[in-house]
Amino acid sequence: MIVQLSPVIVGWTNYFRIAQRCNRSFAASDHVLTQQLLRWAQRRHPRKGMRWIVRRYWTMRPPQAWTFASPKDSSRLRHHTDTFHLNHCKVRGMASPFDGNLVYWSKRLRDHPLTRTTVGTLLGRQLGKCACCGLYFRDSDVIEVDHIDPAGGHHLRNKQALHRHCHHVKTVQNQDHRRRRGET
Numbered sequence: 001m002i003v004q005l006s007p008v009i010v011g012w013t014n015y016f017r018i019a020q021r022c023n024r025s026f027a028a029s030d031h032v033l034t035q036q037l038l039r040w041a042q043r044r045h046p047r048k049g050m051r052w053i054v055r056r057y058w059t060m061r062p063p064q065a066w067t068f069a070s071p072k073d074s075s076r077l078r079h080h081t082d083t084f085h086l087n088h089c090k091v092r093g094m095a096s097p098f099d100g101n102l103v104y105w106s107k108r109l110r111d112h113p114l115t116r117t118t119v120g121t122l123l124g125r126q127l128g129k130c131a132c133c134g135l136y137f138r139d140s141d142v143i144e145v146d147h148i149d150p151a152g153g154h155h156l157r158n159k160q161a162l163h164r165h166c167h168h169v170k171t172v173q174n175q176d177h178r179r180r181r182g183e184t
């Protein structure tokens, strides 16, 4: 089941990750899939109770509860929400990922003792690249922590590191989007 479902989840979420508010849809998809897997497990073990089924097929361990996991080996099913929202914005004209120093700078930034822990963690997760434009951060760049979903809470899962410039673009886009929907 895990082997069959994983590529579908990866492909589907990668395709939709540039959609506005995709993380909400991903959370909803995780919920629906969990319900479907519960029914699958109940059909498979008609004599067993829900407690037994959940304990056999799901792990509640951090970082994420309700992870569908194999009772036989260590394989786990990916969550839709493991894929992070990617803003579809233009690449900055001046910067080039082929600049030889960029890898050095991104590593240096990540390991820098003055880099705040959240920024350091996010840089590690994003491999030193801005989650918006996809370019490596340079030493001189101002890095800002963005809430992927503005209403999504302060958990690390909802945060990403962006260039100040890219953060600004995203904030303006979000405001436009809300205004079009008549929310403000």
Ligand SMILES: [Zn+2]
Binding pocket: 130, 131, 132, 133, 134, 135, 162, 163, 166
């Ligand atoms: Zn950027």
